Amino acid sequence: MTDYGHMRSKDKDTILLVWVWMNFESPMNTRKTSGLGKLFNVTLNYCWNADIKVRKRLVFSNSEIEEDLPIQKKVTNCWIVTNWNENHYRVKYYQLLSKFITFNTYGAHFNNKQISHEEYTSTVASCKFYLSFHNTREHPDYMTEKLFNAMKLGSVPVALGPPRQVYEKFIPGDAFVHVDDFSKLEKLAQYLQSMSEDEYSKLFRWRKFFKVN
Numbered sequence: 001m002t003d004y005g006h007m008r009s010k011d012k013d014t015i016l017l018v019w020v021w022m023n024f025e026s027p028m029n030t031r032k033t034s035g036l037g038k039l040f041n042v043t044l045n046y047c048w049n050a051d052i053k054v055r056k057r058l059v060f061s062n063s064e065i066e067e068d069l070p071i072q073k074k075v076t077n078c079w080i081v082t083n084w085n086e087n088h089y090r091v092k093y094y095q096l097l098s099k100f101i102t103f104n105t106y107g108a109h110f111n112n113k114q115i116s117h118e119e120y121t122s123t124v125a126s127c128k129f130y131l132s133f134h135n136t137r138e139h140p141d142y143m144t145e146k147l148f149n150a151m152k153l154g155s156v157p158v159a160l161g162p163p164r165q166v167y168e169k170f171i172p173g174d175a176f177v178h179v180d181d182f183s184k185l186e187k188l189a190q191y192l193q194s195m196s197e198d199e200y201s202k203l204f205r206w207r208k209f210f211k212v213n
């Protein structure tokens with residue numbers, strides 16, 4: 001935890017003003033505003049080096065968690081997109097991957113309507129795998145709800161973004177599939193499509209020990 005001692009006022013009757021820069025978007029989606037550089041005393045965001053880190057995280061549970069593994073699924077693969085942009089790496093990747101595998105797709109781009117919170121929850125929960133594709137591979141600490149929601153709702157995230165080692169700073173290595181684990185798109189597609197129930201249940205072993213907070 002960061003020590004804010006240096007900001008504490010020596011005289012306890014004086015109120016110190018602390019300016020906090022709070023931002024949850026990746027640098028890619030943040031417009032640069034000049035003149036702010038020296039203004040803020042404290043940063044609050046998802047980065048490891050932020051003064052105050054705010055992110056979803058896994059917490060180690062004190063006792064073993066008893067639950068039925070969420071392995072019975074109606075749908076194999078799915079993706080929900082609100083922000084479709086042909087220039088995004090993730091959209092290009094999706095287009096290539098969908099030559100080899102079918103996805104159930106939801107969201108404004110595909111169905112012409114925004115998905116409600118309830119639909120989102122039930123949809124993600126009904127999918128075996130959920131594409132947890134980030135807009136960018138360049139902002140390593142930018143792990144979003146796309147990853148954690150899937151885990152929380154009982155779907156296995158297929159991660160595209162920074163390298164596997166970065167994800168493993170946040171979540172157990174066997175809780176997700178990383179696109180870089182496969183040398184070819186066909187191999188990833190085959191893996192997702194032909195997985196046995198037994199193998200699939202291994203991707204939920206972490207749930208005995210952790211929960212998403």
Ligand SMILES: *[C@@H]1O[C@H](CO)[C@@H](O)[C@H](O)[C@H]1NC(C)=O
Pocket residue numbers: 007016017018019038039040041
């Ligand atoms: C925080 O930043 C503001 C604006 O730059 C400044 O006025 C204030 O004195 C700073 N506070 C502390 C505790 O350093």
